[in-house]
Structure formats: structure tokens, C-alpha cells
Amino acid sequence: MSSAPVEGSGSAVPRGGGRDAITGAARTIFAERGYHGTSIRDIAKRAGLSLSALYYWHPSKQHLLAALVEEITHDYFQRCDRALREATDEPAERLAALVRTTVEYRVSRRVESNIATLEWRNLEPENRERLDGLRRAATRLWVDLIADGVARGAFHCAHPDDARRAIVAACNAIAQWYEPGGGITLPELAERYTAIALRIVDHRV
Incomplete structure (x- = not known):
């Protein structure tokens, strides 16, 4: 049996907790910089996740x-x-x-x-x-x-x-x-x- 993927590892299927981290990071950065001043990479970095982990939950900003x-x-x-x-x-x-x-x-x-x-x-x-x-x-x-x-x-x-x-x-x-x-x-x-x-x-x- 394969082990569960780890968030931030670049796996295609991160664990569910990453969704809350992404939401929290987006909320904070949107409030600080606005939508156009925020990149998807900024959100992933603030959430402590890889881009692939973020894209699993949200395909775009x-x-x-x-x-x-x-x-x-x-x-x-x-x-x-x-x-x-x-x-x-x-x-x-x-x-x-x-x-x-x-x-x-x-x-x-x-x-x-x-x-x-x-x-x-x-x-x-x-x-x-x-x-x-x-x-x-x-x-x-x-x-x-x-x-x-x-x-x-x-x-x-x-x-x-x-x-x-x-x-x-x-x-x-x-x-x-x-x-x-x-x-x-x-x-x-x-x-x-x-x-x-x-x-x-x-x-x-």
C-alpha cells in the first residue's frame, strides 16, 4: 500500500489541511496587497506549500x-x-x-x-x-x-x-x-x- 502524500513535496494529492493553509494565506495577502498585487506563488509561499500542492486545491488565483x-x-x-x-x-x-x-x-x-x-x-x-x-x-x-x-x-x-x-x-x-x-x-x-x-x-x- 502506498503512503499518503506529503504537503509541500510536489505530490499531486496533498492532505486536506493544506486547503485551510491556502485560504488563510490568500486572505492575509489579498488584504495586504490586493488581488492584482498578489501572485499565486506568494500565496503558496505564505501557506508553506509547493505550487503543485496549491494547484491541487485551486487551479488559478x-x-x-x-x-x-x-x-x-x-x-x-x-x-x-x-x-x-x-x-x-x-x-x-x-x-x-x-x-x-x-x-x-x-x-x-x-x-x-x-x-x-x-x-x-x-x-x-x-x-x-x-x-x-x-x-x-x-x-x-x-x-x-x-x-x-x-x-x-x-x-x-x-x-x-x-x-x-x-x-x-x-x-x-x-x-x-x-x-x-x-x-x-x-x-x-x-x-x-x-x-x-x-x-x-x-x-x-
């Missing part, structure tokens, strides 16, 4: 970027979906759950969030079109929630789409400026942005 953006976007959608399933049917509480989840996500995955935002334009059309479905699904959560709140008289905003865009943009921007230990805790930040969101949709107690 574009494939790696698409896989990273997909994981980030899918994780966000899953967290939001779970938060809404755990919330009550009250529109204000559901909006608070969605805002809180988004704020927590942007803080806990700041690097990934910024990569997904800044490098989206560098996805090739085929990958962008495929991943846009995930983005639309996440957007639909917000659209349906605010529309339901307006229909039920819980929200009184005259322009629901504009309200949604303002809330989402504010929450997403947190990844660019928030620094842990900078004077405001994560629970305080989530509470603050929930209050802002409820004002934007004109929720009246």
Missing part, C-alpha cells in the same frame, strides 16, 4: 478568490437566516436580529468582509454571476423584512428600498473602521446600530 468570496458570502447569509429563524414574528425584533447579526459579522470577520467588498470587481463575469445569487438571497432577507414591517404598520418609511440600502451600507462600513478595544464594545455597537436602523425605517413604539 481567480478560482481561489471566487472560493474565498463564496465562503464569506455564504457564511453571512447562513448567519442572517439563522438569526431570523430564531427571532419572533415582530418586525422590529426581526430587524434588530438582522442588524445585530450583520454588525457582529462585520466585526468578527473584518478582513474577509473587506475582501468580499473590495475584490468583488475582480471576479470574472462567470464567477460574479454565480455568486451574485448568494448576494441577492441575502438582500432579499432585508427587502422582505422591511416590506413586511411596512405592510403591518410597524415601519412608516416612505421609501423602503432606500431605507434598506442606508441600513446595510452603514452596517457594512463597520468592517472598515471598527477597532476592538477602541472605546465601544461589540454589544454597545450592535445596540447603537439597531437604534439607528429603527429610526431609518421610522419605527414608532
Whole structure:
């Protein structure tokens, strides 16, 4: 029986741990240098793997970027979906759950969030079109929630789409400026942005 191949040896089939090393290396270097400033060789070197080991998991830098953006976007959608399933049917509480989840996500995955935002334009059309479905699904959560709140008289905003865009943009921007230990805790930040969101949709107690 042949022995298992060793990562970094140039074998065609590296062990599974290399995939995490590659993802971590790509995340770090994309954040430092941007997509166009990063080479596939840079990523392999940072991951401590040979090029052949990297190519086993990702045939190109574009494939790696698409896989990273997909994981980030899918994780966000899953967290939001779970938060809404755990919330009550009250529109204000559901909006608070969605805002809180988004704020927590942007803080806990700041690097990934910024990569997904800044490098989206560098996805090739085929990958962008495929991943846009995930983005639309996440957007639909917000659209349906605010529309339901307006229909039920819980929200009184005259322009629901504009309200949604303002809330989402504010929450997403947190990844660019928030620094842990900078004077405001994560629970305080989530509470603050929930209050802002409820004002934007004109929720009246």
C-alpha cells in the first residue's frame, strides 16, 4: 500500500489541511496587497506549500478568490437566516436580529468582509454571476423584512428600498473602521446600530 502524500513535496494529492493553509494565506495577502498585487506563488509561499500542492486545491488565483468570496458570502447569509429563524414574528425584533447579526459579522470577520467588498470587481463575469445569487438571497432577507414591517404598520418609511440600502451600507462600513478595544464594545455597537436602523425605517413604539 502506498503512503499518503506529503504537503509541500510536489505530490499531486496533498492532505486536506493544506486547503485551510491556502485560504488563510490568500486572505492575509489579498488584504495586504490586493488581488492584482498578489501572485499565486506568494500565496503558496505564505501557506508553506509547493505550487503543485496549491494547484491541487485551486487551479488559478481567480478560482481561489471566487472560493474565498463564496465562503464569506455564504457564511453571512447562513448567519442572517439563522438569526431570523430564531427571532419572533415582530418586525422590529426581526430587524434588530438582522442588524445585530450583520454588525457582529462585520466585526468578527473584518478582513474577509473587506475582501468580499473590495475584490468583488475582480471576479470574472462567470464567477460574479454565480455568486451574485448568494448576494441577492441575502438582500432579499432585508427587502422582505422591511416590506413586511411596512405592510403591518410597524415601519412608516416612505421609501423602503432606500431605507434598506442606508441600513446595510452603514452596517457594512463597520468592517472598515471598527477597532476592538477602541472605546465601544461589540454589544454597545450592535445596540447603537439597531437604534439607528429603527429610526431609518421610522419605527414608532
